[in-house]
Amino acid sequence: MDIEVIRTWFTLDNIMKLIQEYRALGPLPGIGLTILEAFLPFLPLVVFVMANANAFGLWLGFLYSWLGACVGAFLVFSLIRRFGQKRLLMFFSRHPKVRKLMDWVDCHGFGPLFLLLCFPFTPSAIVNIVAGLSKLSAAQYMLAVIIGKMVMIFTMSFIGYDLHSLITQPYRTAIVLGIIFILWYVGKRIEVRLNKSLETADNGERDAINKSRKRRGFNEQ
Incomplete structure (x- = not known):
């Protein structure tokens, strides 16, 4: 089945109906949908969060x-950490950009990872995979996830809690749009700095290799 067809079904109205239909299960459908998104990142996390906020209240x-x-x-982190070296998943660690991100996470650790997870525009599936393949400890990663996603999920929940007032009260809409823009802008700046750090590390590695080759050539002479 086409992924785009699947995505078009996951609207706020459809998710709200799904949660109401299985209301007897309590919060399990709402929790299950956000767990599922970690494994299928093309699913709209923001829609699931907004639906939960409308169905169960903000908090x-x-x-x-x-x-x-x-x-x-x-779960994704644990599976990648457990089976990342298996042949089925080896293509992740062999990808040049994933390899550079792994080295960057190993070098910088908790702080930048936490910031990345704060922003809804960060591809969290890639972050989970990279962290699982890196040498970062499970405790460090879960601390970054718990705090970072707290910021991200609360922002989404606040936006989705009362969509009607966002339409009827323009100032709230302006505030929300401002928050989204700031999150997007800061996320892009972090992405730019991340790319620069990766390029600098790559250039430094190449320089070290070149210097080593020059020394060997000098010693042979």
């Missing part, structure tokens, strides 16, 4: 979305 909706997102991230 409970935030709690269920946050719990599901953290559990999903840890």
Whole structure:
């Protein structure tokens, strides 16, 4: 089945109906959807979070979305950490950009990873995979996930909690759009700095190799 066809079904109305249909299961559908998104990153996490906020209220909706997102991230991290060296998943670690990101995470650790996870525009699936393949400890990663996703999920929940007021009260819409723009801008700046750091590390590695070759050539002479 085409991924785009699947994505078009996951609208806020459809997810709200799904949660209401399985209301007898309590928060499990809402938690399960955010766990599922960790394994299928093409699914719209923001829609799941907004649906939870509308179905269960701001605070409970935030709690269920946050719990599901953290559990999903840890499951993906654990699976990649456990089976990352198997032939089936070796192509991840062999990809040049993934390899550079792994080295960057190993070098910088918790802080930048936490910032990346704060922003809804960060591809969290890639972050989960890279962290699983890196040498970062599980405790460090889960701390970054728990705090970073707390910021991200609460922002989404706040936006989705009362969509009607966003339409009827223009100033709230302006505030939300401002928050989204700031998150997007800061996320892009982090991405730029990340790319520069990767390029600098790559250039430094090449310089070290060239210097080593020159020394060997000098010694042979």
